[in-house]
Amino acid sequence: MTHTIRNIGILGAVGSGKSTVAGMLRELGASVHDADAAVRDAWTRPETLQEAVALLGPGILGPEGAVDRDKVASKVFSDPTALKRLEAILHPQVARIRDAWMEAERGRSSRIAMSPKNRPSAKVMKRCGRPLSVKLAMTLTMPE
Numbered sequence: 001m002t003h004t005i006r007n008i009g010i011l012g013a014v015g016s017g018k019s020t021v022a023g024m025l026r027e028l029g030a031s032v033h034d035a036d037a038a039v040r041d042a043w044t045r046p047e048t049l050q051e052a053v054a055l056l057g058p059g060i061l062g063p064e065g066a067v068d069r070d071k072v073a074s075k076v077f078s079d080p081t082a083l084k085r086l087e088a089i090l091h092p093q094v095a096r097i098r099d100a101w102m103e104a105e106r107g108r109s110s111r112i113a114m115s116p117k118n119r120p121s122a123k124v125m126k127r128c129g130r131p132l133s134v135k136l137a138m139t140l141t142m143p144e
Contacts, residue, residue, distance in 0.1 A: 031105045033098060042093035043067045051089045056082065 008025070010018045026032045042048050049067060052060060056075050062068040076083040 033101050033105075035094065035098065038094045038097040038101075039090065041097055042090055043069070045093060048089060048093050052086065055085055055089065 008030075010021055012018050022032045022034070043052075044066070049061075049065075052067065052072070056072065060067055060071045060075065062071075072086070076086050
């Protein structure tokens with residue numbers, strides 16, 4: 001039996017319920033790709049660490065040699081140029097992780113891609129190498 005692959009992008013701000021919705025869809029049998037986990041995975045890859053240290057300096061590493069994301073954030077979120085350069089390092093890695101996951105999941109009936117860094121914009125998906133083609137983009141909002 002052949003399944004139609006459906007890609008669904010779940011977008012929303014921090015605390016809007018993306019993980020809850022993804023969990024509900026997982027319970028219904030969907031295969032869920034968590035882009036936040038892909039970012040964490042990308043940071044463990046030697047090539048990502050080497051390029052990030054070359055860009056931001058060795059001060060972004062913790063005592064055991066792993067990236068300290070708080071230190072990275074303090075450097076890039078006040079410097080738009082550094083942020084763009086870091087995204088150019090990180091996003092292609094995330095795209096490769098996503099693509100490998102999608103290839104491994106081929107034949108499943110559903111897919112969900114969660115937006116990295118909780119940005120409420122499909123632009124993030126486009127910046128991750130090649131754009132992720134989705135059949136439906138679901139943006140979650142909450143009253144303040």
